[in-house]
Each structure stands twice: as structure tokens, then as C-alpha cells.
Amino acid sequence: MTPPPTSTRSRAGRTLSLVIPMHNEAAGLDLLFQRIDAAAAPLGVTLEIVCVDDGSRDDTYARLVARAAGDPRLRLVALTRNFGKEAALTAGIEAATGDMVVPLDADLQDPPELIGEFISLWEQGYDVVYGVRADRASDTPMKRFSAGAFYRLFNRLSDYPIPESTGDFRLMDRAVVTALARLPERNRFMKGLFAWVGFRQVGVPYVRPARAAGATSWRYFGLIRFAVDGLTAFTTVPLKVWTGVGVLAAFLALGFAAVIVTQVLVGGRSVPGYASLMVVILFGFALQMIALGVLGEYIGRMYQEVKGRPIYLVRERVGFDDT
Ligand code: UDP
Ligand code: MG
Numbered sequence: 001m002t003p004p005p006t007s008t009r010s011r012a013g014r015t016l017s018l019v020i021p022m023h024n025e026a027a028g029l030d031l032l033f034q035r036i037d038a039a040a041a042p043l044g045v046t047l048e049i050v051c052v053d054d055g056s057r058d059d060t061y062a063r064l065v066a067r068a069a070g071d072p073r074l075r076l077v078a079l080t081r082n083f084g085k086e087a088a089l090t091a092g093i094e095a096a097t098g099d100m101v102v103p104l105d106a107d108l109q110d111p112p113e114l115i116g117e118f119i120s121l122w123e124q125g126y127d128v129v130y131g132v133r134a135d136r137a138s139d140t141p142m143k144r145f146s147a148g149a150f151y152r153l154f155n156r157l158s159d160y161p162i163p164e165s166t167g168d169f170r171l172m173d174r175a176v177v178t179a180l181a182r183l184p185e186r187n188r189f190m191k192g193l194f195a196w197v198g199f200r201q202v203g204v205p206y207v208r209p210a211r212a213a214g215a216t217s218w219r220y221f222g223l224i225r226f227a228v229d230g231l232t233a234f235t236t237v238p239l240k241v242w243t244g245v246g247v248l249a250a251f252l253a254l255g256f257a258a259v260i261v262t263q264v265l266v267g268g269r270s271v272p273g274y275a276s277l278m279v280v281i282l283f284g285f286a287l288q289m290i291a292l293g294v295l296g297e298y299i300g301r302m303y304q305e306v307k308g309r310p311i312y313l314v315r316e317r318v319g320f321d322d323t
Pocket of ligand 2: 105107211
């Protein structure tokens with residue numbers, strides 16, 4: 001954490017953009033906007049609410065359009081299909097025009113009431129104010145365990161550690177948003193990108209409640225893929241470790257060779273050795289397969305990046321000045 005900066009920033013006359021990615025969130029929309037209205041009223045900033053419909057199959061889109069007709073603060077970016085939360089978030093952040101940008105989950109797991117404190121810290125000069133989950137009681141033990149293991153592994157391997165128990169819930173200064181927009185990669189591992197850009201950052205602990213309505217769209221395999229995406233995007237250690245493994249295996253092989261040669265010299269020539277031969281061959285083969293698999297993970301992602309397809313496609317924009 002960086003030392004507190006000095007600043008003369010003021011919220012007066014500034015615009016705050018809330019960016020809300022939504023995938024099948026119709027059930028919780030009314031409650032979401034109620035909570036936002038109540039939380040935003042005392043903030044003393046102009047509010048912009050950018051909702052991204054990430055290919056919802058329920059009536060999220062229709063209800064947002066209806067709402068936008070009577071609410072000039074609301075802007076809607078509808079994607080052409082479900083691109084996933086990270087892409088939806090990127091779409092929303094790129095569409096946001098505010099001096100401060102706060103991504104928010106539609107299920108109210110990121111309490112909008114915290115934003116007042118975020119803005120106060122922004123006024124003190126912090127460019128990024130992120131929420132830190134004080135406890136993960138709302139997660140299953142399995143999710144808590146795997147999340148903890150992931151953060152430890154990630155921070156050990158990556159040069160840009162991500163603060164543990166943080167999500168996308170944070171306030172970003174416009175300068176940070178501009179910096180993020182300059183990162184060209186298609187694989188949007190936002191937590192990692194947030195850490196990579198630097199700036200003066202500070203955490204605010206909060207208790208993360210359970211989902212207010214609807215159901216999560218995440219599947220367990222999705223989380224595993226997400227974790228591998230994050231790791232491969234921010235560390236090449238899994239690629240390089242094979243040099244070390246290879247050198248080690250070579251030394252082990254030399255040692256084993258010495259043992260066998262000595263045995264032959266001392267005990268004379270003998271045929272047995274089938275078991276040790278199989279073990280060495282199978283073990284070496286397995287190592288090579290693993291190394292090839294790791295190469296595949298990276299090459300596959302390089303292929304995605306090289307194709308240079310857009311991160312998301314927009315079907316419709318509602319409520320923007322240019323539409
Ligand atoms: N989300 C999205 N696209 C997806 C999956 C999720 O835009 O493909 C949105 C979802 O509507 C919600 C946020 O991302 O606003 C977080 O999703 P969720 O609550 O399901 O995830 P969790 O809280 O378990 O991380
Ligand atoms: Mg959630």
C-alpha cells in the first residue's frame with residue numbers, strides 16, 4: 001500500500017460512473033436501482049449508470065430499455081451475445097464517461113453504500129480505492145479454499161501481486177481508466193490488469209453479503225479456466241520451470257547411469273532391469289507430456305491474442321449522447 005498522498009481533489013461538479021455487467025439479472029433489477037438511488041443521493045456527484053447486458057436470456061434487456069426511457073442517468077450497452085463478465089466489464093468501462101468509475105455487481109454483492117467512503121479517499125488523492133472482503137462467509141468452503149490457494153499461487157508467481165480478497169469492486173480515477181484502455185490484450189483478467197497499472201491504491205474492508213436475487217452464472221470449471229487465464233496472463237514461470245525440471249532430470253539420469261555402470265562392473269553383466277527401465281521411460285514421458293501441455297496453454301492464448309478479435313461486440317447502445 002502506498003503512503004497517503006496529499007491532494008486538493010474535490011467531488012464538486014464531478015461525475016461518477018457506475019458500471020454494471022448483467023447476465024440474467026432481471027429478478028434483482030428493481031432492488032438494485034432502489035439501493036443505488038438511496039446510496040447515491042447523499043454523494044453530491046452527478047451519477048451515470050452504465051449497464052451492460054451481457055447476452056441475457058431473461059428480460060434484463062427489455063427492462064433496462066424501459067427504465068432508460070424514464071431515467072436520463074441510465075445508459076445501456078447491449079452485447080451481441082454472452083461474452084463473459086470480464087468482457088462485459090471492459091465494454092462498460094470503455095463506455096463510461098465519468099471522472100470516477102466504479103464497477104458494481106448487479107446482485108448487490110458490492111454494496112453501493114460503500115461508495116461514499118471510496119470517494120472520500122479519492123478526494124484524499126488515491127487513484128484506486130478497492131473493496132477488500134473482510135470475510136468470505138457468503139462463499140462455500142470449497143470456493144474459499146480454492147480462492148485462497150489461487151491468490152497464494154498467483155502472488156508467488158506474478159511480479160504484480162493482487163491484494164487478497166479483492167474483486168472488481170473499486171473506484172478508479174479517470175486516469176486509471178485511460179491506462180486500462182491502453183492495454184490491448186483480449187484476455188481481460190481484470191484483477192491482474194488493475195494491479196499491473198499501478199497508481200496510488202488503497203483498500204477498504206467490507207463485508208460481502210450473499211447474492212440478493214437470481215443465481216450465479218459461474219460454473220466450477222469456469223472458475224478453473226479463469227484461474228489458468230489469470231496465471232498465464234501474468235507469469236511465464238510455468239513455461240520456464242521446464243528448463244529446471246529438465247536439468248534436474250538429466251542429473252538424476254546421470255546418477256542412475258553411474259549406479260547401473262557400477263553394478264555391471266562389480267557384479268558382472270545382468271539382464272534384469274525391466275522395472276527400472278519402465279519407470280524411467282514412463283516418468284520421462286509423463287514429464288514431457290506435462291511440459292507440452294503447458295506450452296499448449298500459452299500457445300493457445302497467443303493464438304487468441306494474435307487473431308486480434310475484438311473483446312466484445314455491441315448490438316445496441318441506449319441513452320448515450322451519440323445515439
Ligand atoms: N456476469 C456477466 N456475464 C457473465 C457472468 C456474470 O455480466 O457471463 C455479471 C453478473 O450479472 C453479475 C456479475 O457479473 O453482475 C457477477 O456475477 P456473479 O454474481 O454471478 O458472480 P460471483 O458473485 O459469484 O463472482
Ligand atoms: Mg455475485
